[in-house]
Each structure stands twice: as C-alpha cells, then as structure tokens.
Amino acid sequence: MNRRTMGKALMGLATGAAMLALGVGAADAQEKMKVGFVYVGPISDHGYSYQHDQGRLAVEKELGDKVTTTFVENVPEGADAERVIEQLASSGHKLIFTTSFGFMNPTLKVAQRHPDVKFEHATGYKRSANVATYSARFYEARTVIGQIAGQMTKSNIIGYIGSFPIPEVVSGINAFTIAMREVNPKAEVRVVWVNSWYDPGKEAEAAKALIDQGADVISLHTDSPAAIQVAQERGLWVFGQSSDMTRFGPKAHLTAIVDDWREYYVNRVKAALDGSWKSQDTWGGFKDHMLFLAPYNPALPADVVAAAEKTRTDIMEGKRHSFQGPVKDQSGKVVIAEGKQATDEQILKMDWYVEGVQGKVPK
Amino acid sequence: MSAELALLGPILAAMLAAATPLLFAALGELVVEKSGVLNLGVEGMMLVGAVCGFAVAVQTGSSTLGFVAGAAAGAGMAALFGVLTLLLLANQVATGLALTLFGVGLSALIGQGFVGIPIADVPELYIPGLTDLPVIGKALFGQDALVYLALAAVPAVHWFLYATRKGLILRAVGENHAAAHALGYKVIRIRFLAVLFGGAMSGMGGAFLSLDYTPMWAEGISSGRGWIALALVVFATWKPGRVLLGAWLFGGVTIAQLHVQGLGIDIPSQLLSMLPYLATVIVLVVISRDVARIRLNAPASLGKVFHPDA
Numbered sequence: 129m130n131r132r133t134m135g136k137a138l139m140g141l142a143t144g145a146a147m148l149a150l151g152v153g154a155a156d157a158q159e160k161m162k163v164g165f166v167y168v169g170p171i172s173d174h175g176y177s178y179q180h181d182q183g184r185l186a187v188e189k190e191l192g193d194k195v196t197t198t199f200v201e202n203v204p205e206g207a208d209a210e211r212v213i214e215q216l217a218s219s220g221h222k223l224i225f226t227t228s229f230g231f232m233n234p235t236l237k238v239a240q241r242h243p244d245v246k247f248e249h250a251t252g253y254k255r256s257a258n259v260a261t262y263s264a265r266f267y268e269a270r271t272v273i274g275q276i277a278g279q280m281t282k283s284n285i286i287g288y289i290g291s292f293p294i295p296e297v298v299s300g301i302n303a304f305t306i307a308m309r310e311v312n313p314k315a316e317v318r319v320v321w322v323n324s325w326y327d328p329g330k331e332a333e334a335a336k337a338l339i340d341q342g343a344d345v346i347s348l349h350t351d352s353p354a355a356i357q358v359a360q361e362r363g364l365w366v367f368g369q370s371s372d373m374t375r376f377g378p379k380a381h382l383t384a385i386v387d388d389w390r391e392y393y394v395n396r397v398k399a400a401l402d403g404s405w406k407s408q409d410t411w412g413g414f415k416d417h418m419l420f421l422a423p424y425n426p427a428l429p430a431d432v433v434a435a436a437e438k439t440r441t442d443i444m445e446g447k448r449h450s451f452q453g454p455v456k457d458q459s460g461k462v463v464i465a466e467g468k469q470a471t472d473e474q475i476l477k478m479d480w481y482v483e484g485v486q487g488k489v490p491k
Numbered sequence: 492m493s494a495e496l497a498l499l500g501p502i503l504a505a506m507l508a509a510a511t512p513l514l515f516a517a518l519g520e521l522v523v524e525k526s527g528v529l530n531l532g533v534e535g536m537m538l539v540g541a542v543c544g545f546a547v548a549v550q551t552g553s554s555t556l557g558f559v560a561g562a563a564a565g566a567g568m569a570a571l572f573g574v575l576t577l578l579l580l581a582n583q584v585a586t587g588l589a590l591t592l593f594g595v596g597l598s599a600l601i602g603q604g605f606v607g608i609p610i611a612d613v614p615e616l617y618i619p620g621l622t623d624l625p626v627i628g629k630a631l632f633g634q635d636a637l638v639y640l641a642l643a644a645v646p647a648v649h650w651f652l653y654a655t656r657k658g659l660i661l662r663a664v665g666e667n668h669a670a671a672h673a674l675g676y677k678v679i680r681i682r683f684l685a686v687l688f689g690g691a692m693s694g695m696g697g698a699f700l701s702l703d704y705t706p707m708w709a710e711g712i713s714s715g716r717g718w719i720a721l722a723l724v725v726f727a728t729w730k731p732g733r734v735l736l737g738a739w740l741f742g743g744v745t746i747a748q749l750h751v752q753g754l755g756i757d758i759p760s761q762l763l764s765m766l767p768y769l770a771t772v773i774v775l776v777v778i779s780r781d782v783a784r785i786r787l788n789a790p791a792s793l794g795k796v797f798h799p800d801a
Contacts, residue, residue, distance in 0.1 A: 170710070174607035287753070320752045323761060327714050328705040330745075333509060337749035340501035354705040357609070376609045376707070486755035 161223070163187060163397055164216035165199040166209065168228035169326075175351045175370040176387070177201060180227045180250075183389030187397050194401055205230025210237055217242040223400045225393065226250065235259060246405055248396060251296075253476075255407050262392060265413035266296065267303040267475065268443050269385040269421060270347075271450040272436050273367045274304030276382060277345045278312035279432045280365050287338025288319045289331055289348040289355055293490045297349045299478040301485060303450040304347060307439070309484045317485045318343060328354035339364060345382075356381055372422035383436075384422035391417045411472065414444040451475065456483045502746055503630035507638055508704065510735075510742035512537070512696040512713070514641040516720035517727070517734045518648050519692025524724055525652060526685035527665035527792035531587025532572055533693050534717025535594020540565035540694025541701035542598040545708045546605055554613050558637070558698045565694015566687045568594060573686040577679050580796050595711065605708040613637070613703045637699050642735075644692075649731040661685060665790035668797040678797050693717065722771045728778060728788040737774075744770060 165184050169177035184197050198221065203212050209231050216224050217238050225248045226235045232252035239247045239259045247259040255261050277286050286308065290297050305317045318341065320334040327350075335346055335355035339362050346366040348355050353376035359366035360377030368374070368384025392412065399405040412418035421440065424433050442448035451470030457463050457480050464470050470478075479489055516533050523530050544561025548554050572590050575581040613635050652658040661681055664671045668678045700712050719741060727733035748763035 170603075170606065172603060172606040318753045318755065320749050322749075324714075326709065328707060328709050328712060329700060329714055329716075332705045333505065333746060334749050336501070336505050337746060338753050340498060340505070341750065341753045343753075352705075352709060353607075353609075353707065357706060487752065488755075488757050490759050490761065 160193075161195045161397075161401060162219075162221040163195050163197045163400075164221035164224040165197065166203050166212055166216070166224070166226045166228075166231060167199060167201040168203060168205060168230070169201065171199070171201050174353075174373075177227070179371055179387040180225070180389055183393035184225075186390035187393050190394050191397055191401070195397055203231075206234075210234035213238040214241070217245045222246065223248070223397060223405075246400055255409060257407055260396075260405075260407045260409070262410040262412070264387055264418035265411055266385060266387075266419060267299045267450050268413040269419050270300045270304040271307040271443065271448075272421060272439050273347060273383065273385065274307035275311055275439055276428070276432055276436050277304070277347065277365075277367075278308035278310070278315050279435070280382070280428075281312065281315055281345050283342045283344045284312065284315040285342045285344065286315060286317045287335065287341075287343030287346045288317050289334045289338070289346065289350055290319050290321045291325050291350045292323060293321060293479075295476055295478045298481070298489055299475050300349055302455075302478060302482045305482050305484045306451065306455060311435075315484070319485060319487055321490060322350060324350065326351045328352040331355050332358050335359065335366075353377075368422060374422065374425075379425075379427070381422075382425045382428060386420050386422055388418055388420055414440060415446070457481065458483055458485065458488075498750060500627065500630060502743075502750060503627065504633065505746045506739060506742040507630055507634060508742075509745050510738035511638045511641045512699050512704065512716050513720050513723060513738040513741060514644070514735065515696030515699065516693045516717055517723040517738060518641075518644050518731060519689035519696075520720055521724050521727070521729060521731060521734060522648060522652070522661070522692075523685050523689035524793055525665045525729060525790055526661050526682045527668055527790050527795065527797070528576065528682050528686055529583045529587065529794040530569070530572055530590070530686060530689060531584060531721065532568065532590025532594065533689075533720050534713055534715065535591035535597075536565045536568045536690050536693035537697035537700070537713040537717045537720075538594045538598035538711070539568050539601075539697070541697030541712050542602040542605070542708055544694070544698030545610070545701040546601065548610055548702055549605060549608055554611075554702050557702050558695060561694045561698025561702070562691040563694065565697065566691040568694070569686045569690020570683075572690070573683045577682055577686070577797075580798060583794050583796070591717065599710045602708045602710065606710075608708070610702070610706050613706075635703050637695075637703055641699075645731050645735045652731070662790070665792055668792045668795070672797070672799060678799070682797070693720075696720070719768075719771070722775065726771055726774050726778070729790065730788065737771075740770060 167177040167180055171177050171181040184199055188197055200212050203209050205228060213226060213234055223246045227250045229251045232249055232254055235247050235249045236254055236256060236259055239256055243258055249259055249261050251263045252261050288301055301319060308315050318338060320338055322330045322334050324330060331350050331352050332354040335358040344364050346355055346359050348369050351370055353373045356366050356368060356373045356377040359380035364380060365382050366380045367382055371386055372384050374381045449469040451464055453464040453468040454462050454466040455464035481489055516537055520533055540561035543564035544557040547560035548557030572586055575586045576583045660676055664678050664681050672678050697713055701708055723734055723737040726737045744766050748766060751758060751763060
C-alpha cells in the first residue's frame with residue numbers, strides 16, 4: 129500500500145532529525161534487545177500508523193524489562209526508507225518492523241547486508257531467511273459490516289469510497305457485498321475511487337456525491353475521517369476505517385474496522401528473544417486478534433448486533449468464510465463453485481467484482 | 492423529475508462549495524499579480540492559514556475567530572515573502588517556491604497536536620421556502636457563509652481594480668513600476684499591501700478547508716489547491732469574473748467525475764481525476780496562442796524586481 133506520499137521533501141528532513149534522536153535513545157540499552165519500528169505516516173494519524181504504534185507500546189509494556197524500542201515516523205516509501213532501515217540495523221537493532229507495503233524492497237536490501245538482524249515487513253509478499261511478512265485479513269471484518277449495511281439501508285444503495293483498485297480493496301468490496309446481499313438481495317453497492325489513501329477534501333466530496341445519489345450507508349477504504357463527518361451532517365450511517373472514528377460522528381458511526389498488531393508484535397519479539405524466531409508469512413484475521421470491530425453504535429437494533437456478533441464468531445471459529453461458494457461475478461458466471469471457498473491466492477489477486485456491485489473495476 | 496435531473500441540484504451545491512477555496516486564493520493572487528508581484532507560495536500560505544485557523548478554532552471554540560486567525564496567518568506568511576522579495580530584492584519565483592515548501596513543513600509542525608481532533612461544522616444557511624426550492628434551492632440559498640463571502644469578493648475585487656483610484660494606481664504599479672515611481676507612488680508600499688491581501692485571502696481559503704469543508708486538520712490538507720489557484724489566475728487572464736468561471740469549471744468537473752463513478756458509468760476513474768487539470772492545461776494553451784490577449788491583460792512588470800534607484 130502506498131500510504132502518504134505527500135511532502136516527501138520535508139519528510140526527508142524530518143527523517144534526518146529522527147535519526148539524530150535515534151543515537152540519543154540508544155545510550156541506555158546495553159543488555160536489552162533493541163527493536164525498531166518504521167512507520168509511513170505520523171503516529172498522530174489516529175489510523176494506520178497509530179495502530180502500529182499501539183503494537184509497539186504493547187511490546188514496551190509487556191517486555192519492557194527485556195527490550196527497548198525505537199520508532200521512526202513519517203518515513204517516505206522509497207530511497208529514504210532504505211537509509212532509515214539501514215540506520216536502525218547498523219545501530220544495534222536486532223528486530224525491525226517495517227510497516228508499509230512500499231518498504232518491501234528497501235527492507236530486503238538492508239536484510240541482505242545484515243544477516244544477523246531479523247526483519248518483519250507488513251503487507252508485502254517477498255520473504256528471505258531473515259525477513260518475515262505479516263498482514264491482516266481485513267476482508268473478514270468487511271463481511272460483518274456488509275451484513276450490518278444490508279440490514280440498515282432503507283434506500284438499498286450503499287456507497288463505498290475506495291482508495292486504489294488493488295486486490296486488498298477489491299476483495300474488501302466483494303466480501304462486503306456478498307454478506308450484504310445475503311441479508312438484502314435488493315441492495316447494491318456503488319463504488320467511487322478517489323485514487324488516494326488520504327485526501328480529506330476528496331473523500332468528503334465522494335461521500336456527498338454518493339449520498340446525493342441515494343446512498344444511506346457509507347463504507348470506506350481510505351484513511352481520513354472526512355466521510356464520517358459528512359454522514360453525521362446528513363444524518364446517515366457510516367463505517368470507520370483503520371481505527372475507531374466515533375468522535376468524528378457519534379450518531380453516524382456504526383462501527384469501525386480496527387487493525388490490531390499488539391498480540392502479533394509481542395509474540396514475535398518474544399520469539400526473537402528465545403531464539404524461536406524464523407521467517408514466515410502470517411495472514412491473520414479475527415481469530416488471531418489482528419483486527420477487531422470498534423464498539424457498535426447504540427442506535428443499532430439488538431437483533432442486528434446479535435447477527436453481526438454471530439457472523440464474527442462464526443468467522444473466528446472457522447464456521448463461515450467470507451468467500452463461500454457459490455460466488456458469482458457481475459456477469460453471473462460462477463467463479464467460486466458451490467461448496468468451495470476462495471483460496472488465499474484468489475483473494476490476494478482479486479480484480480473482479482461480485483454480483484451486486486455497480487460499475488467495473490478500473491484497469 | 493427524472494433521477495438525473497434531481498442530481499443536478501446537489502451537484503451544483505457541491506460545485507459551489509468545491510470552488511470556494513480556489514476562489515479565495517485565486518482572487519488574492521490576482522490582486523498580487525496585478526501589482527506586478529508573482530507569489531508562488533499560495534499552497535504554503537493556504538496550509539498555514541488552515542492549521543492556524545483550526546488551532547484557534549479549537550482553542551477558542553469560535554469558527555469566526557478561526558477564520559480571522561487563518562487570514563492573519565496567511566498574511567503573516569505573505570509578509571515574510573514581501574520582506575524577502577520587495578525589501579531585500581530576492582528572486583520572486585525562488586522565494587515563492589520556498590514559501591510553499593516552508594509552509595508545508597511549518598503547518599505540519601504546528602498541527603502536530605491537532606491531528607484527529609473533531610470540531611463542530613459551521614452551520615449552513617437555511618431560508619424556509621427558498622432553500623427548499625427544487626434544483627437551485629440548496630445551491631443558492633443553503634451554503635455556508637464563507638461561500639457567499641467568496642462570491643461577494645469577486646465583484647468587490649473587480650470594483651476595486653477597475654472603478655477606484657487606488658485600484659488604478661495598483662494596476663499602474665503592476666504595468667510599469669518605474670513610471671509609477673516617477674509619478675511619486677510608493678511602489679514598494681503598494682506592492683507590500685497587495686501581497687498581504689493575497690496572503691490573507693489564501694489563508695482564508697485554507698481556513699475554509701480545515702474549518703468548514705472538512706472540519707479537521709490533516710497534513711497537506713490543501714492537496715494542491717494552491718497550485719490550481721495560481722493556474723486559475725492565468726486561465727482567467729487576470730480578470731476576476733473569469734476567475735469565478737474557472738473556479739466553477741474546476742469544482743464542477745471534480746464533483747461530476749465522482750458522480751459519474753457512483754452511477755457506474757464506465758470511464759476510468761484515473762482519467763476522470765485528471766480531467767480538471769487537463770482542462771486547465773487546454774485552456775492555458777488556447778489562451779496562450781493569442782499573444783495579444785495575454786499582453787493586453789498580463790501585468791507588464793509581473794515578476795520583475797523593482798529597485799527605486801534603478
């Protein structure tokens with residue numbers, strides 16, 4: 129994922145300043161293992177990078193007597209990232225989490241030069257002996273909110289604000305739509321792409337456009353809370369993304385998909401401490417506590433909440449899959465056969481819409 | 492009324508709101524350029540205006556004070572530009588670009604403690620009867636106060652430039668600063684005031700974004716609108732009325748492309764996102780072919796350094 133590419137020139141300066149700070153922070157760590165974190169955004173974004181930092185704080189809290197942590201925020205994806213990761217690796221950090229898709233190649237390059245350092249890269253697909261990857265099955269949560277949307281809509285039009293038409297987002301739209309149509313076959317999803325992860329103005333405009341077209345529930349796969357504010361103003365429903373966005377629209381915010389890296393980070397640091405760490409790929413969902421739902425809006429009817437909770441626990445216990453066949457694409461062709469479930473590879477490469485989504489996936 | 496026609500009203504209303512920040516910034520820059528100064532720091536001034544306006548609104552709880560602070564902050568940035576280019580005779584293009592880069596960083600720094608704080612939206616106008624009119628009701632009578640202020644600024648700037656003596660002097664300074672100086676006009680002072688006005692307008696455009704359009708602070712919230720405002724001034728051949736048309740065109744295409752996507756019409760969204768910028772480039776090319784028109788309207792001393800002794 130290419131999050132936050134704005135203001136790269138200045139971010140470079142900020143990175144430089146942060147690296148000076150690293151040198152200072154290193155003084156008190158003599159026997160403790162040093163763990164580094166690289167974030168693409170500011171930890172104050174109350175979204176993607178904020179959630180990763182919550183994971184770091186959990187490590188501090190639980191293993192603070194054995195490790196010290198360092199973080200560098202606002203690191204642009206590209207050449208600067210390699211310098212930051214290299215700096216961490218050569219200043220004695222033994223485990224480094226690089227938390228954005230665009231850090232993939234820089235992480236691998238630095239890892240090659242430092243075989244004694246362990247690396248964890250989020251949302252990527254390239255691994256090596258000392259580079260592990262991890263991501264969350266965000267689509268599982270979209271099944272739950274899609275079901276809620278299907279029950280809450282009166283106009284049977286759901287607005288969906290997308291960032292970029294990549295498989296992660298498209299599979300989210302599909303999981304959402306499948307669950308929505310299961311409870312409400314008349315409902316349809318309208319998608320507007322804003323081609324940005326974070327552009328509050330455009331996200332607000334997209335929300336307004338969708339609402340003007342009759343949508344009464346908005347789902348988003350972008351990072352700013354702008355659409356929450358619009359829904360609040362118009363008196364409609366909306367789902368938050370990445371973190372609990374209730375305070376931006378307490379009446380409109382139904383629930384939110386929240387990333388949760390705490391358990392994973394603590395476990396991986398423990399593994400590095402006791403020597404059991406090895407390179408692997410982790411793709412965790414509800415079951416692995418990698419994501420959860422923000423508190424439900426009190427305005428949600430009890431039966432809707434109960435049904436949502438049942439879906440969530442069913443997914444957790446493996447009784448339900450977000451892509452349970454038969455799943456038809458827009459032309460009515462069965463893509464996932466009856467009795468089958470989408471394979472991980474199918475989900476990771478998804479570039480088609482299911483029945484019930486309007487428009488076409490931009491190519 | 493068909494479904495498509497019913498959409499026209501909301502599209503018009505959204506278009507007017509989307510045009511507002513551009514209108515503020517472009518009108519300010521127009522006055523600056525008419526005085527013969529080219530300030531490329533609009534984006535930076537907008538961002539600093541946006542963050543200062545937001546910070547003051549959070550601290551005081553008053554959006555009005557926020558807007559005033561946004562204007563003041565924009566003017567403060569402009570004063571820096573004025574001192575560097577008008578008094579110390581620094582290159583205007585380089586200083587303007589530096590002002591934008593500086594503004595991006597400064598606003599991020601000031602805004603650190605304000606990310607993720609929600610504030611109350613500015614209420615929209617509601618006139619019973621008029622606001623409920625079909626199609627045009629919401630667009631004409633249901634907007635925020637700032638939208639009307641920006642619209643009112645168009646005839647006001649036109650009147651000032653073309654119907655007042657002060658406006659005439661300002662244009663004279665922009666056309667030929669040496670002649671204006673010879674006539675006894677204080678070129679530096681007049682330009683400095685114009686630059687301050689431009690900064691205040693940019694600051695208000697930014698404050699509109701952070702206080703009203705999307706009531707929050709986020710780094711880089713203006714997302715390039717300052718650059719569009721700069722292009723609009725040339726697009727409009729330095730005429731306030733045409734700035735309004737350009738802002739509407741830009742706002743209209745931005746909103747329309749989102750609606751096209753929502754209706755499921757099969758046009759690539761990337762192409763649609765590109766359209767407003769493409770329209771600006773095309774109009775620039777068309778206008779630039781007519782050298783006489785450019786010469787007629789472009790201030791002759793634009794961007795040239797003025798030294799009283801020269």
